[in-house]
Amino acid sequence: MQEKNTEKSINNELFGTRLRKSRTQKGLSQISLALKLGYKRSGSISNIEKGKSPPDINALIKIAEILDADLHYLIIGKPSPGEQRLEIDYLLLVGRLAEYVSKSLYDTLGWRNKIVYELTAAEKKLSEGQDVGALIENLKIQLKQTDSALVLLAKDQPWVQGVIRVLVPTKGNEKPSVDLGKTKL
Numbered sequence: 745m746q747e748k749n750t751e752k753s754i755n756n757e758l759f760g761t762r763l764r765k766s767r768t769q770k771g772l773s774q775i776s777l778a779l780k781l782g783y784k785r786s787g788s789i790s791n792i793e794k795g796k797s798p799p800d801i802n803a804l805i806k807i808a809e810i811l812d813a814d815l816h817y818l819i820i821g822k823p824s825p826g827e828q829r830l831e832i833d834y835l836l837l838v839g840r841l842a843e844y845v846s847k848s849l850y851d852t853l854g855w856r857n858k859i860v861y862e863l864t865a866a867e868k869k870l871s872e873g874q875d876v877g878a879l880i881e882n883l884k885i886q887l888k889q890t891d892s893a894l895v896l897l898a899k900d901q902p903w904v905q906g907v908i909r910v911l912v913p914t915k916g917n918e919k920p921s922v923d924l925g926k927t928k929l
Contacts, residue, residue, distance in 0.1 A: 754819055757795030764793045766813040780810050849897050849904055856890040859883055
């Protein structure tokens, strides 16, 4: 829910609410913030947070620095316009990165499926007496490298791990071969 401040001056109650939220998120007590601001008691912060007394401009600036808070947010209730642009750029970057990871994941899973298919065919030829031992060893190495690539793609990416769990086939009751650390697929 967006707060609305249509007045030209600071709405002391809304400022106090945002100050309390920022202070508690930073893990500071009223007394510790008061001391950092040079006040002798926590009552000063309490009065500001209750909207009873507004801080002066120097205190406003110092509060924003101590809490590492956006002064525009504390006063108006919205991030600074420049900060909003950064958020949009960040979201666009995350979207492009997700697209790249999705394509890499798709390509790697396709390559893995091809290797598994060729390995299955080579194992059948071996059972028929054909000399394909070197081919099988090569395919197993490729499969291991592909699984390592999947582990890298899935690192700290639960959605990628979920895709791999669904798309990496297993035989019967075997455990899947791609190991994502503590979680086996």
